Amino acid sequence: MMGRFKNILLAKLFTRFPKLIGRAFAKVSPVNVVGIPWAPFQKPLNESIIAIVTTAGVHLKDQPLFDMKDPDGDPSFRELPSATPSHDYKITHDYYDHADADRDLNIVFPVGRLMEMERAGVIKAAAKVNYGFMGHITGRHVDTLIKKSAPEVAARLKKENADAVLLTPG
Amino acid sequence: MGLIQREIEKAGIPTVSVSIQRRFTEEVRPPRAVFLDWPMGHPLGEPFKVDIQMAVIKSAFKALETIKEPGTIIDLPFRWKMVEDLKEII
Numbered sequence: 001m002m003g004r005f006k007n008i009l010l011a012k013l014f015t016r017f018p019k020l021i022g023r024a025f026a027k028v029s030p031v032n033v034v035g036i037p038w039a040p041f042q043k044p045l046n047e048s049i050i051a052i053v054t055t056a057g058v059h060l061k062d063q064p065l066f067d068m069k070d071p072d073g074d075p076s077f078r079e080l081p082s083a084t085p086s087h088d089y090k091i092t093h094d095y096y097d098h099a100d101a102d103r104d105l106n107i108v109f110p111v112g113r114l115m116e117m118e119r120a121g122v123i124k125a126a127a128k129v130n131y132g133f134m135g136h137i138t139g140r141h142v143d144t145l146i147k148k149s150a151p152e153v154a155a156r157l158k159k160e161n162a163d164a165v166l167l168t169p170g
Numbered sequence: 171m172g173l174i175q176r177e178i179e180k181a182g183i184p185t186v187s188v189s190i191q192r193r194f195t196e197e198v199r200p201p202r203a204v205f206l207d208w209p210m211g212h213p214l215g216e217p218f219k220v221d222i223q224m225a226v227i228k229s230a231f232k233a234l235e236t237i238k239e240p241g242t243i244i245d246l247p248f249r250w251k252m253v254e255d256l257k258e259i260i
Contacts, residue, residue: 104217154181167187
């Protein structure tokens with residue numbers, strides 16, 4: 001419990017004093033990636049179905065919370081339906097201060113804005129299902145994320161005919 | 171976020187992310203990103219500021235349409251809480 005309290009306190013400090021972030025993460029070992037994947041965006045935007053993937057720790061109130069006790073984070077994901085009213089969502093994430101996002105989910109998970117764009121004809125549609133992760137994945141769970149949960153979400157998005165994906169952090 | 175983005179792009183779906191931590195984004199090398207020097211927990215700006223939230227999403231979509239070079243990060247010229255920076259887009 002003390003660990004969680006410390007993380008929440010740090011998150012508040014980082015939000016107020018962003019310069020501390022660089023210092024805090026200076027020792028985090030870099031992730032080595034090879035190359036840059038590329039899928040050209042060829043459809044017009046107004047013919048495209050757009051999905052959101054957020055790492056802000058957003059989930060439905062009746063879904064399991066993200067695990068805040070594992071220091072390597074929680075690499076699992078949650079389905080976030082676009083039609084769900086925002087008061088049925090909550091955020092579990094101790095590593096950033098989500099007081100503002102609790103008031104307006106759109107600042108980390110802009111599904112309301114996407115629905116408005118659908119109504120205005122800017123995009124063809126907001127995807128029926130979006131996906132929520134908790135950021136702050138480190139250590140052994142980087143592998144779980146890259147090898148298991150992220151490819152699974154990618155496969156689902158493909159099956160659900162998403163034409164493009166917008167990613168938003170916490 | 172960037173690692174998940176890379177896996178989605180690998181599956182053949184074009185992606186764009188909104189970054190507020192440029193160092194991490196540079197390190198993970200996602201295909202397309204827009205960057206804002208804004209506080210954690212606020213990638214789309216402030217609560218209930220619909221115009222600003224829309225401006226960020228529209229800028230991200232523009233990046234999706236225009237970036238041709240994999241790994242491009244576009245620095246958006248929007249300063250934190252400076253609505254005047256958004257004049258041209260909203």
